[in-house]
Amino acid sequence: MQSTWAQGTGRSVDCGHALSRYASSLAGCRVNAGNSLGAVVVKPMSLTLDTTIGTVEAEVMTVAGSGLIAEGAALEKVATGTTWAEGPVWLAERRVVRFSDIPANRIVEYSEDSGELSVYSANAEYANGRTLGLDGAVIQCSHGRRAVERDDGGELTTLVDSWRGARLNSPNDVVVASDGTIWFTDPSYGIHKAGEGHAGELEYGDHFVFRYDPASGKLDPVVIDVEMPNGLAFSPDESILYVSDSSVDPPGTPIPGRPGGHAIHAYDIFEGRHAKNGRIFAEVSPGLPDGFRVDRDGNVWTSSWDSVQVFSPAGKLIERIPVPERVANLCFGGDDGATLYITASSSLYRIRTTTSDAAQVNHGF
Numbered sequence: 001m002q003s004t005w006a007q008g009t010g011r012s013v014d015c016g017h018a019l020s021r022y023a024s025s026l027a028g029c030r031v032n033a034g035n036s037l038g039a040v041v042v043k044p045m046s047l048t049l050d051t052t053i054g055t056v057e058a059e060v061m062t063v064a065g066s067g068l069i070a071e072g073a074a075l076e077k078v079a080t081g082t083t084w085a086e087g088p089v090w091l092a093e094r095r096v097v098r099f100s101d102i103p104a105n106r107i108v109e110y111s112e113d114s115g116e117l118s119v120y121s122a123n124a125e126y127a128n129g130r131t132l133g134l135d136g137a138v139i140q141c142s143h144g145r146r147a148v149e150r151d152d153g154g155e156l157t158t159l160v161d162s163w164r165g166a167r168l169n170s171p172n173d174v175v176v177a178s179d180g181t182i183w184f185t186d187p188s189y190g191i192h193k194a195g196e197g198h199a200g201e202l203e204y205g206d207h208f209v210f211r212y213d214p215a216s217g218k219l220d221p222v223v224i225d226v227e228m229p230n231g232l233a234f235s236p237d238e239s240i241l242y243v244s245d246s247s248v249d250p251p252g253t254p255i256p257g258r259p260g261g262h263a264i265h266a267y268d269i270f271e272g273r274h275a276k277n278g279r280i281f282a283e284v285s286p287g288l289p290d291g292f293r294v295d296r297d298g299n300v301w302t303s304s305w306d307s308v309q310v311f312s313p314a315g316k317l318i319e320r321i322p323v324p325e326r327v328a329n330l331c332f333g334g335d336d337g338a339t340l341y342i343t344a345s346s347s348l349y350r351i352r353t354t355t356s357d358a359a360q361v362n363h364g365f
Contacts, residue, residue, distance in 0.1 A: 054076070054077055055074045055075070055076055055077075056074070056075040056076065056077055056323075056324060056349065060073075060075075060319065060320070060321050060322075061319065061320040066310075066318045066319060067354055068295075068299065068310060068318070068319050068353055068354055068355055069319065069321070069351065069352070069353055069354070070338070070351075070352035070353055070354055073351050073352040073353070074351065075321060075322075075323065075349055075350075075351045076349060076350050076351065077347050077348070077349050078110060078115070078348050078349065078350055079110050079117040079347065079348045080346050080347035080348070081117070081346060081347075082101040082104065082108065082343075082345075082346050082347070082348075083101055083102070083103040083104050083345075083346065084101065084102050084103050084328065084345060085099055085100070085101060085328060085329075085343035085344065085345065085346065085347065085348060086099060086100045086101075086102055086128055086129065086290075086291070086328045086329050086343055087099055087100040087127065087128050087129040087130050087140070087141070087173070087291070087329055087343070088130075088329055088330065088331040088341050088342075088343050088348075089130045089131055089132060089138060089331055090331055090332065090333030090334070090337075090341070090360075091109075091132075091138075092333075092335075093136070094111070095111065095112045095113050095335070096109045096110060096111045096112065097109065097110045097112075097331070097333055097341050097348065098120060098130065098138070099329075099343050099348065100124065100126075100127045100128055100129075100130075102126055102127075102128060102143070102195070102196050103195040103196065105122075105123060105124055105125070105126055105144075106119055106120075106121060106122050106123075106124050107119070107120040107121040107124045107127055108120060110341075110348055112333075112334070117348075124142075124144075125142050125143070125144030125145050126142065126143035126144040126170075126190055126196055126197040126198075127140050127141065127142050127143070127144075128140070128141045128142075128143055128170075128171070128172050128173065128190070129141045129171075129172055129173030129174055129184075129231070129291060129329070130151075130174065131174050131175055131176055131359070132176065132363070133150065133176050133180075133182075134176060134178075134180050134363060137150050137151065137152040138150070138151040138152075139151075139159070139174055139176060139182060140174070141170075141171035141172055141173060141174050141184060142171065143170040143171075143172075143189065143190025143191075143196055143197035143198075144190065144197050144198055145158065145161065146161055146167050146168045146169065146170055146171070146190065146191070146197075146200070147159070147160065147161035147168065147171065148160050148161075148168075148171050148174060148182060148184050148212065159182065159212065159214065160182075160210075160212045160219055163204055163210065163219050163221070164204065166203035166204040167200075167203045168186050168204075168210075169186045169187060169188045169190065169191055169200075169202060169203075169204075169207060170186070170187065170188060170189055170190025170191050170196070170197050170200075171184045171185070171186050172184070172185045172186065172187050172189065172190075172229070172230055172231075173185050173230060173231045173232055173291055173329075174232075175232055175233055175234060175359065176359075176363075177234065177238055177272065178238060178362055178363065179272055180213075180214060180215065181211055181212065181213050181214070181272070181273075182211070182212040182213075182214065183209065183210070183211050183212075183222065183232060183241070184209070184210055184212070184232070185207075185209050185229035185230055185231070185232055185243065186207055186208055186209070186210060186229065187207045187228045187229055187230060187246070187251070188202060188207060188228075188251050188252070189251045191251075192251035192252040193251035193252065196251075206224065207226070207227065207228055207229055208221040208222075208223065208224050208229070209221065209222050209223035209224075209226065209229045209232065209241075209243055209275070210222065211273060220273070222241075222267075222273070222274070222275045223241070223243055223265075223267060223275050223278070225278055226243050226245045226247075226261075226265055226278075227245055227247035227250075227258060227259050227260070227261055228245055228246045228247035228250055228261075229243050229244070229245065230243075230244045230245065230246040230288075230289070230290055230291070231243070231244040231264075231289060231290055231291040231292045231302070231303075231329070232244070233292055233293055233294045233300070233358075233359070234269075234294065234358070234359065235294060235298050235313070235358070236294065236296055236297070236298055236358040236361070236362065238269060238272075238362075239268065239269055240266050240267065240268060240269065241266070241267045241269050241275055242264050242265070242266055242267075242281060242292070242294065242300060243264070243265045243267070244263075244264045244265075244284075244288070244289035244290065244291075244292060244302070245261035245262065245263055245264075245265060245288075245289075246261075246262070246288045246289065246290060247259060247260050247261045247262075248260040248261055248262040248287075248288050249287070249288055261288075262283060262284055262285060262287065262288035262289065263280045263281070263282065263283040263284065263289070264280075264281045264282050264283075264284065264289050264292065264300065264302060264311075265278055265279065265280055265281060266278070266279055266280075266281040281300070281311070281315050282300070282302075282311045282315045282317070284302055284304050284309060285304065286304060286305045286306055287304050287305025287306070287326070288304070288305070289302045289303060289304065290302075290303040290327070290328050290329055291303055291328060291329025291330060291343075292329075292330070293330055293331060293332060293357050293358075293359075294357070294358045294359075295332070295353075295355040295356060295357060295358055296355055296356055296357070296358045296361045297313075297355060298312075298313035298358070299311065299312055299313065299318070299355070300313075301330060301340065303327035303328055303329055303330060303342075304327060305326050305327070306322060306323065306326070306327075307320050307321055307322045307323055307327065308320070308321040308323060308327060308330060308340070308342060309321075321340075321342075321351060323342060323344050323349060324344075325344035325345035325346060325347055326344060326345045327342060327343070327344045328343050328344060328345070329342075329343045330342045330343065331357065332353070332355075332356050332357040332360060334352075336356070337356030337357060337360050337361070338352060338353050338354060338355060338356050339351075339352055339353070340352075340353050
């Protein structure tokens with residue numbers, strides 16, 4: 001499917017200096033606010049939100065018979081102006097996508113109803129990935145607080161921030177299992193990469209995937225053999241845990257002799273707590289897999305440096321959606337759960353699909 005660029009017309013406003021991670025054009029930028037998005041809601045910040053929108057010219061690579069992209073669907077850019085957009089989650093009750101702008105230390109929201117992009121938190125302590133708890137509250141990772149926390153209507157509660165007396169590194173991404181346990185990755189981007197948190201040390205000496213049980217307060221490492229665990233998600237029946245490795249692009253200086261991976265790993269889950277039989281599910285290139293989701297049929301939708309790539313449960317590449325910016329993460333949303341939202345560097349994109357997130361279906365969101 002191919003479409004042509006169609007940018008909305010609108011007014012222009014000047015914005016101040018913007019710290020840029022991947023695009024020098026963000027510094028001292030000019031912002032076009034398209035008419036179709038309305039007013040831009042901005043709280044006092046060092047960055048201004050840009051809401052230029054349009055359809056992006058892109059060729060979707062589809063394997064015959066997969067049928068995962070809706071007929072006639074095209075990739076749309078619905079908002080832009082972030083520095084490094086990450087950690088999206090769909091909030092159905094308000095019909096918004098909430099996501100992080102990590103280097104700008106803020107959380108923003110895009111509203112499907114108004115088309116506006118607004119600042120939810122202007123001092124977010126470098127929040128990263130997030131998901132929904134079984135009660136609908138947002139569970140999110142904080143680089144700055146080196147913690148996993150609960151956001152219930154703006155009231156923040158720290159759930160866990162240490163293991164055996166040592167502080168966590170910088171929790172990155174998180175999922176909630178059907179039994180209410182919270183599984184999260186703990187690489188060191190927030191303590192070793194400038195602009196993503198506060199400088200610090202590896203207090204427990206490694207990078208693990210943890211399982212936290214809110215009922216007992218117990219925290220256990222469940223995956224210890226992925227060099228730099230990043231994104232994670234369960235298969236629809238929660239019998240498999242997928243974990244992405246982003247160690248090919250590590251924070252700080254690479255350690256000689258340590259592996260530099262760019263694959264999604266798979267683990268069989270036993271008794272709801274033990275991750276066994278680790279193996280490589282799929283290697284992702286160009287670049288690396290960051291955040292990803294699993295749909296209701298078990299297909300894995302992952303970020304890469306130039307596209308969203310979709311792998312079948314057998315690890316076969318079946319879709320590729322080119323995106324004109326480096327992709328960090330994605331989530332399913334919309335009233336029917338079939339709109340794929342994509343956070344990519346400075347912008348938020350979306351495209352219509354024919355499926356939905358396995359976790360949303362399982363948890364009734």
